Amino acid sequence: MKPLLQTRGLTMRFGGLTALDALDLDIAPQEILALLGPNGSGKTTCFNVITGLYKASAGSVRFGGEDLSGCAPQTVYSHGITRTFQRLRLSLPLTVFDNVVIGNTRNLDESLWFNLFRRAAFKRQHGEMVERVHQLLKTFNVGLADKLWEPAINLSMLDRRRVEICRALISEPRLLLLDEPSAGMTHDETNELMDDILKVRQSVAPFAIALIEHEMNLIQRISERCVVLNYGKKIAEGPYADIIQDPQVQVAYLGKE
């Protein structure tokens, strides 16, 4: 099958440091891929380059047959790639609705004329969006739907992460990049969160997921394929059961004897 996302020779240098070194990464449509590696191995950098936050020093990114190398984050988003952040990036003074609805920018009319002077049409679009956000929150977690008009600052850590994931899902992306969804959460919370994501995934057209994670249980449970990075290079690739046997991976994680 043709890959959904395909990077070739993707390289990112910061001064003398090579954070990402000629990475070839393929993600198939509807696949769940886990991206592993010790701290500082270039996983988040990889996400940042794919989403256009960093401009790659070399290499290419193709997505759904189109070349996205060097594109602005807004362009990458409009092709259907969304993400979450390792450290949550919600706008805390804004309501849950505001935070989630902005994830749907590509379906919102942002022209000045529409927003200021076509209030009847705006009200209609707003009503649809409220319905949609509410529905998504409800599918995700029943308790969260009641907090639609709460400012995000009032939410617990777990709910904030849920809201961030909802923001990434509302536009129905083709690829979701999850940057360490378990960071700062307990085992049970992480499991609950992943179950929620998989539940939503079943209710819409299934999208591909690339997941940065350290929780081995979680990876074993949900990933279909793993890619292991070390010092920005791909050192192993394959199903979970295979890569944990890989001597190179063991060295990267545990060091040499």
Add this chain to the structure above:
Amino acid sequence: MSTFFSKASRGLLIGALALGFLAAWALLHAESQLEILFLGVIVFAVVGASRYLGLASPLGASASANPRLLGLGCIAGVLILLGLFHDEHFALLLLATVLIYSVACLGLNVQFGYAGIVNFAGAAFFGIGSYTAAMLALHSGVPDLLAILIAGFVAAALGSLLILPVLRTRGHYAALVTIAFGILFRTFMEVNDSFGGPQGLRIPSMTLLGIDLGESLEWGDSEISFYANFVILALILCTTAFWLVRRLERSWLGVAMDMVRTDEISASVFGVRIARTKVMAFVFGNFLIGVAGASYGLMTGYVAPNNFTFGDSLILVSIVILGGIGNPWGIIPAVAIVMILPEKLQSIQEYRFLLYGLLVIAILLFRPQGLLPRTVRQFFPGRPS
């Protein structure tokens, strides 16, 4: 039961509006600093008592549930004040000034409170508006009302040049760029003789549909100050600006602006065009500031570079902070305090600025979020959500 509550909450809002009106009347009426002091103590006591009684949060809820009542109440208040002070030049001048400065601060509020662009050149854009209106009134036959609009567009256009360096810089550096622009504007106006140089320009009195707004009116046997014309003009402008800004806030653009202010990175990852959003906020804001400047110039009949200093820009910014950043409703009491109080304390001469400065520090110390802090966005009040 619920109708009882909605009636009670509406009653509360009307009561608060009436008290606000009384305070505004007393502030305009007061002549000695003793009266001002007395008024200050009363306002402080009333606000304190209502918070003690737990009325503050139901009042806030009522205000956001009945925006129309609040708006109409304020307009009615201004009209009643106009009636009460109809023959007093100075009181009406102050009233019109407050309304005009509110327009300018609404513009700053869009830039600073929504999109997070600091603009320390507010007085310069105000000045651009004034000078544009002056030049049009002196050298062209453009109707004055149209001149006010053109002044807004000129301020917006010059602002869109300034936004280029502002977009390339961040935080303190962006602030410095705007400060530099403000100083540049003032210096240019001072040395350029075609704009009247340091002495400035006199503007012929404003006419509207053939009526000279600078003429006092007779009504029966009582005389109506010509400033009444400007109060009405300023009220119309202020209401329109307010209406536009509130709509902007309660729209996708408002959400996008808040997003850009709070987190540019996540905004860009979700498709918000950062530069476009900032330019929009900046241009929109400067348009309002320019319109305000033009109306003020036409009212006072005089423009000079000395009225558009860095200090004046700071006053505009301090009004927005004092009122509660991002809340258009906070601007009106803040403008009233900042513009009227120093005028009322004339008799203590230079010390009035000291006193005024102390007041601002005290407010920010005890209420750092401003007089009326911004609440979360409610798109359509009354809608079950």
